[in-house]
Amino acid sequence: MKDHVTIRKFLIAAYEAFAKGIQSSLDIIIGPAENVFLIQAYLDGNKSVDADQQKVWEQVNSEDKLVIFSNGAREADRPRWRHHQHPD
Numbered sequence: 001m002k003d004h005v006t007i008r009k010f011l012i013a014a015y016e017a018f019a020k021g022i023q024s025s026l027d028i029i030i031g032p033a034e035n036v037f038l039i040q041a042y043l044d045g046n047k048s049v050d051a052d053q054q055k056v057w058e059q060v061n062s063e064d065k066l067v068i069f070s071n072g073a074r075e076a077d078r079p080r081w082r083h084h085q086h087p088d
Contacts, residue, residue, distance in 0.1 A: 007064045011056055013039040013049070014071045022069070 010033075012019040019038045026033060037059070039052045060066050 004061055004063050007035060007061075009035040009037065009060055009064050009066050011037045011039065011066060011068045012070075013041070013068060015041050016043050018071060 012022050014022070017040060019040050023036060023038060026036075037056045039049050039056070041049050056066075
């Protein structure tokens with residue numbers, strides 16, 4: 001018997017305040033949504049997203065579905081979250 005319900009969760013990862021802008025737009029269109037995480041790289045001197053990534057992984061169960069939206073156009077700009085494997 002399953003004791004965990006699969007939940008679709010969303011990660012919006014972008015440079016500076018772009019991710020927050022997308023979330024604000026979605027809040028206007030569909031209302032506030034649960035299970036939406038933001039990573040805002042290079043905002044206020046934040047050059048590493050490792051701590052932000054870790055916070056997201058701690059809230060995503062191995063049975064959840066994480067949908068990632070990112071504006072990294074070049075492979076070198078795409079942070080490591082695209083290659084993350086859940087530890088479970």
